[in-house]
Amino acid sequence: MLSEGTIIALATPQGSGAIGIIRLSGPQAFEKTKLFFKPKGALAWDEIKPNQTLLGNFKMGATLIDEVLVTPFKGPHSYTGEDVIELSCHGSPYILQKVISCFLDEGIAPAKAGEFTLRAYLNKKMDLSQAEAVSDLIASESEEAHRIAIQQMRGGFSKGMEELRQQLIQFKALIELELDFSEEEVNFADKSKLESLLNQLEKEIHLLKDSFAYGNVIKKGVPVAIAGKPNVGKSSLLNALFNEEKAIVSAIAGTTRDTIEDTLIIEGVQFRFIDTAGLRETADVIESIGVAKAKEKVTQARVLLYLYDKATSVTELVSEIDSLYHENLNLILIQNKTDLEPIGLDETFKNELIQKLNPKIKLVSLGISTKVIDSLDPLKKQLLQTVQMLGNNDGLIVNNSRHFHALKHALQAVKNVKTGLQNNLPGDLLSIDLKEAIEHIGSITGVIDTDHDVLGTIFSQFCIGK
């Protein structure tokens, strides 16, 4: 079986604290707790009501291990849907391991990562995408990541997926019906109606699939590379953004060799800033490794902050930018050290640049001075805009690569149906592709039977105790 018997785990983080919570779930949770826990006062175990918190002694034989609070939850009215016991102990690592080992000696199994939530899924307390959202919720570090995770955990996402699946099911019924008739009498009006419905479905799946670009960077942080010639002020910009000395700054070109990375939350959105070695040919071995790494980091970035100063020529800038550009990149060109050049941005320079640059590159240019904190505000605003450009963030957001791939497969299947329809394929062939699309969408929430291996992979990414 996938998960059976009674399990136990520490539910709170490791370490010393005022309180540590140990959680048990399964058929033996209550009876095994009775072996060790004696409630204080008049209450005997038989009088104990579910969801009622009791103070008492946790004893191993005659030895008092701790004074604890115990809260029993009677299945199915619990997180896992099974009988659950929460033991609130003093947060001493010694006590917590002692309490857990008492239960392990009684044959209770240590919970595997995500096993409590796996049971909640198996007992239909939540569907698969909701279960996945629990893990995202715990890991969320920004307002926007939290918003997406909690929307998903609350079932908003599942509802959207189910609606999509129902539309596909109806369409499948329709196509089977229409095309059965079409053998007798070709009806172009109905075929074009089918095509328009299909286009609508394709568009919806496309939108959802594309929202992954947004959902994924929100979950993991938007990767922003800072690049430019040596000594143009990249590390100074990083330090100014973080308002602390993260990178060593000096007037010596080649000061930064390692890649320095850290996250910053701007208006609820997390950005991962990557300061890189200055891009130049160098004889210094360590520095040249740094330069290669810098170029690699730019290929993974969503946003490139390219810094230059007044001394740079348009030709130089164009060649550098062209060599770094890739199609997922939003380029923000920054003229630094405007405090030294109070004239601000040079419009002639900018116009010349736009003319010579690869026309695919949408250019945003700003002037900053890392010595004037306010001068970073337009940059922060620009960063937020590049994120908004990634996707509509009002509707459903896909932030899980398993969901993304399911949608991608579903989209391909729908496209196959479209081609088939245009080529007058018989209905039974079209419905094979449609069935596939329906199954892929269903696999997101787990309404179709989900493979044990897939479940194992999903839940092993959880922390122990959840």
Added chain:
Amino acid sequence: MLSEGTIIALATPQGSGAIGIIRLSGPQAFEKTKLFFKPKGALAWDEIKPNQTLLGNFKMGATLIDEVLVTPFKGPHSYTGEDVIELSCHGSPYILQKVISCFLDEGIAPAKAGEFTLRAYLNKKMDLSQAEAVSDLIASESEEAHRIAIQQMRGGFSKGMEELRQQLIQFKALIELELDFSEEEVNFADKSKLESLLNQLEKEIHLLKDSFAYGNVIKKGVPVAIAGKPNVGKSSLLNALFNEEKAIVSAIAGTTRDTIEDTLIIEGVQFRFIDTAGLRETADVIESIGVAKAKEKVTQARVLLYLYDKATSVTELVSEIDSLYHENLNLILIQNKTDLEPIGLDETFKNELIQKLNPKIKLVSLGISTKVIDSLDPLKKQLLQTVQMLGNNDGLIVNNSRHFHALKHALQAVKNVKTGLQNNLPGDLLSIDLKEAIEHIGSITGVIDTDHDVLGTIFSQFCIGK
């Protein structure tokens, strides 16, 4: 005031986990929680019973922050004796700080370290030594440290202290009575009875005070220094004890320069092993700093494991040991590499050593081979014996330096009474000293008014949230 209003803190350790607990205590705990928490199902806040755990939504305005469990505890039936709310959230650092900040915005104060337990003390839910034991309990890392802390938290220690204080109070009443009469008619029989009572009290306080030697090492771990000439196998012994490669071992004398420290629990007692640089004159600057540090570590140790091998002469050994010896030190002399010298310990050598050694030094000698794990068993047994020699561990154990100093002062006061009695001092003078002894004992459990500064010092050593 020392502690007032409503306070809030995270009660579980920092970090991500399945569950994070936030605790509120004070008159506004319930009403402020109502602002954010809406229980699910039919239950309204007015129907909520104390000690009953409720599932519901924690919302900031329209924004759902988390699904949480809330358990209200109605004062005085709570940890602090005040109204207490425990909020069990998903263990996401983002959510936990968000929930706490909701309450801070409502004017709830962040709890200072130990403030929950301070309130429990101020509301007479526990006395001072019990409150201190809570902190010890959380920090306890071994069975014996846990046993002492839980005995103290359960009030066993307080009871012992109160009995002692009552004895002193009775004796004070007696001496005031007896010696008032003695001015009229000298009664030697009564005086000797007083003296015998006083001796009894002195002995009891002495025993308690001396138990600190045991209680303190149990709490902090018994410091065991490993010393000896270079390349005699000190690091090999450390590695064999820990059964892992803690220290770099080589055939080159002077391999260890830094002091390597780690704790090991042997049958419930924690030992702090300190591997030191080999003791020798050296030209290597870093090594010579290491040698000086090694000697310093030995002065702080309770047990010295002094290693030598067959090549060492008795004269050498005697001079080394004499130079390291101090009166708190238990010496265990270890002949290493017995696998290379299968003849075992040389009795002639041992006898000669005993004759020449400072007679104060009680010698325990063992032969080991770090290549034969079993050969360490006698050493472990010997280490446990040195701890048992530190004190009677059946009765009350003092493990807190504040209690130790209070007992020391009380003992001095009792000794003063004894001298005064022998010198026929009048009863009112004797009772001043007795009053002092009574106050010192009372300060341990806090039955006498305790200074705010003292309370501040005691509770500031707690973790936040307790």
